[in-house]
Amino acid sequence: MSDPGPQGLTSDGDGTRAVRAGLPEPVKYEPTLPGPVFAAHFHLPGEPTGPYTYGRDENPTWTLLERAVGELEAPGEDGVETLVFASGMAAVSSVLFSRLRSGDAVVLPGDGYQALPLVRAQLEAYGIEVRTAPTGGDAQLDVLDGAKLLWIETPSNPGLDVCDIRRLASEAHARGALVAVDNTLATPLGQRPLELGADFSVASGTKQLTGHGDLLLGYVTGRDAEAMSAVRRWRKIVGAIPGPMEAWLAHRSLATLHLRVERQSANALAVAEALRDWPEELGVRYPGLPADPSYAIASRQMRRFGCVVSFTLPTRARAERFLDTLRLVDDATSFGGVRSTAERRGRWGGDAVPEGFIRMSVGAEDPEDLVADVLRALDESAG
Numbered sequence: 001m002s003d004p005g006p007q008g009l010t011s012d013g014d015g016t017r018a019v020r021a022g023l024p025e026p027v028k029y030e031p032t033l034p035g036p037v038f039a040a041h042f043h044l045p046g047e048p049t050g051p052y053t054y055g056r057d058e059n060p061t062w063t064l065l066e067r068a069v070g071e072l073e074a075p076g077e078d079g080v081e082t083l084v085f086a087s088g089m090a091a092v093s094s095v096l097f098s099r100l101r102s103g104d105a106v107v108l109p110g111d112g113y114q115a116l117p118l119v120r121a122q123l124e125a126y127g128i129e130v131r132t133a134p135t136g137g138d139a140q141l142d143v144l145d146g147a148k149l150l151w152i153e154t155p156s157n158p159g160l161d162v163c164d165i166r167r168l169a170s171e172a173h174a175r176g177a178l179v180a181v182d183n184t185l186a187t188p189l190g191q192r193p194l195e196l197g198a199d200f201s202v203a204s205g206t207k208q209l210t211g212h213g214d215l216l217l218g219y220v221t222g223r224d225a226e227a228m229s230a231v232r233r234w235r236k237i238v239g240a241i242p243g244p245m246e247a248w249l250a251h252r253s254l255a256t257l258h259l260r261v262e263r264q265s266a267n268a269l270a271v272a273e274a275l276r277d278w279p280e281e282l283g284v285r286y287p288g289l290p291a292d293p294s295y296a297i298a299s300r301q302m303r304r305f306g307c308v309v310s311f312t313l314p315t316r317a318r319a320e321r322f323l324d325t326l327r328l329v330d331d332a333t334s335f336g337g338v339r340s341t342a343e344r345r346g347r348w349g350g351d352a353v354p355e356g357f358i359r360m361s362v363g364a365e366d367p368e369d370l371v372a373d374v375l376r377a378l379d380e381s382a383g
Contacts, residue, residue, distance in 0.1 A: 014258045015259070017075060018072065018256075019255045019258070021067070021068035021069075021071040021072055022064045022065060022066075022067040022069075022254075023068075024064065033064070033251060033252060034061075034064070036061045036244035036245050037059055038244055038245075039055055039059070040054070041053075041054055042054070055241075056239055061247045061248050062084050062244070062247050064251055065084055065247045065251040066082040066084055066219070068251055069205075069209075069221060069254075070221055072257075073183075073192060073193075073194060073201050073221040074195070074221065077223065079223055079225070080221060080222070081228045082221040083220050083221075083231055083232055083235060084205070084219045085218040085219060085220070085242060086218065086241055086242050086246075087204065087216045087217065087240075088184060088203065088204020088206055088217070088218040089115055089204075089218065090218050090235075090240035091203070091219055091220050092115075092119070092202055093119070093234075093238075093240070094238075094240065095149075095200050095202055095220055095231060096149070097234060098230040098231050098233065099148065099178065099227065099230065100123065100149060102126055102127030102128060103127060104128050104129070104147075105128070105129040105130075105131060105146055106128060106129070106130055106131070106148060106149045107131045107133060107140050107143055107144060107147045107177075108120060108151045109132065109134070109140075109151065109153045110132035110133055110134050111134050111135055111156050112135070112151075112153040112156055112182070113157050114348055114350035115350070120132075131143040134161065135153060135156040135159070135161040135162065136156075136162070136294070137163075138164050138167060139163075140152070141168065144177060145175055146175075147175070147177045148176075148177055149178050149180065150169075150172045150177050150178070151180050152168060152180065152181045152182065152193075153181075154181065155186065155287050155298070155306060155308075157184070157308070157335075157359075158308070158310055158345050158351055158353065158357070159310065160285040160286065160294060160309075161293070162287055162294035162297045162302075163297065164297050164300075165193055165196040165197065165198060165301055166197050169197030169198050169199075170197060173197070178200070178224075179197065179198045179199050179200070180200035180201075181193035181196075181200065182203065183201045184202075184207050184208075185208075185308060185335070186304075186306055187203070187207075187209055187257070187304075187306075187336075188209075189257060189258060189261045190302050190303060190305065190306055191301055191302045191303065194222075194223060199224055200220055200221065200227070200231075201222070202218070202219070203218065203219055204218050205217030205218055205219055206336075207334060207335055208257075208261065208264070208307055209253075209254070209257065209336070210254075211253055211257070211260045211336055211337055212253060212338060213332075213337040213339070215250060216246065217242055217246055217247070217250050260364060261304055262304070264306075264338075264362055264363060264364055265288070265304045265305055266367065267362045267364070267367045267370060268286060268288070268305070268307045268309050269286065269289070270371055271309050271367075271370055271371060272284055272286035272288065272289050272309045273289070274374065274375060275311050275374070276291075280314075283311055284309065284310070285309070285310045286305065286310075287302065287305045287306065307335065307362045308359060308360065308361055308362070309360045310345075310357065310359050311357075311358055312354050312356050312357045313356035313357075313358060313381075314356055315355065315356050316344065316356055318381055319357070319358055320344060321381035322377050322378060322381040323344060323377075324381075325376070325380045325381050326373055326377045327373055327377075328365055328370060329341060329342045329370070329374070329377075330342075331343055333348075335359070335361030336361060337361065337363060338363050339365075340360070340361060340362055340363035340365060341360070341361045342358055342359065342361070343358070344357065345357050
């Protein structure tokens with residue numbers, strides 16, 4: 001991780017760290033968070049030995065954001081590096097395609113993000129063996145032998161199963177595999193994969209990290225210099241870089257991350273409890289519910305349980321009526337924003353879920369209002 005300087009805090013609470021992460025050393029009359037640097041090139045007389053040479057390689061606005069994310073993902077750790085990307089999938093691709101070669105084997109979650117089947121097809125086209133396993137029950141252990149990379153998504157999206165990162169990382173390393181964890185749903189305030197033994201923590205900053213549904217961003221954080229150098233090279237080759245405005249907006253948004261995560265996690269639990277107590281059996285999933293199958297492991301490795309709740313209505317028609325009846329919850333994809341959203345996830349065709357499966361992203365509205373809206377929509381859509 002880059003030297004955080006006097007403003008970089010590594011021993012304070014999550015709220016303090018989120019508010020001050022990545023800020024530069026104070027300079028009189030300068031802003032606390034400098035504005036975005038728009039530059040394709042920089043003054044570069046003589047040998048190119050400075051930190052900024054060309055806009056596809058480095059940007060001062062990225063540097064501050066990368067420092068901030070590193071402080072959140074691995075507070076107090078030296079030698080940890082973060083790289084930001086144009087999107088979450090750009091970050092995912094950078095790890096997979098920089099580490100794997102023809103003849104290698106990789107383990108992917110069989111119940112993960114909807115774009116992973118597309119990734120699998122491309123990996124196989126390059127001669128890479130792709131094995132899959134469900135997230136729950138640490139099933140990855142059964143297909144790990146001989147793999148070069150283990151890709152973990154926990155909690156899984158959209159099913160919200162959880163696996164034991166520490167156990168899987170230990171087993172993977174013993175068998176010669178690196179471990180990457182998709183930390184999108186948890187955020188660094190929910191869990192820190194590097195502390196649990198992972199080699200990479202990868203996430204879409206589009207979601208709760210930035211939280212306003214107004215930008216696309218991704219990042220990779222890792223502690224192995226050689227591996228991160230390969231990721232950096234991949235970013236340079238494919239040009240999967242964020243715009244400076246997006247990077248600046250993301251850094252600005254980090255200041256409220258703790259407030260948003262606390263509120264949204266509490267709201268998600270309230271919604272999950274209300275759904276659990278509804279007279280119909282809805283198959284509610286939320287890692288923070290003590291009766292949830294994921295709770296035992298999640299409570300050991302997560303500090304907060306996230307903003308996503310899932311449940312299943314009996315039919316596609318009922319699910320669509322429910323979504324149409326909601327007033328405070330927008331029918332939209334993605335998750336993590338301050339405004340609540342929900343969708344019938346089966347409409348995309350890439351997730352192995354029932355037709356009536358709902359993924360709800362709980363926002364920062366008043367919990368009483370959200371619960372009332374959800375219960376009213378359930379009642380009115382039943383007819």
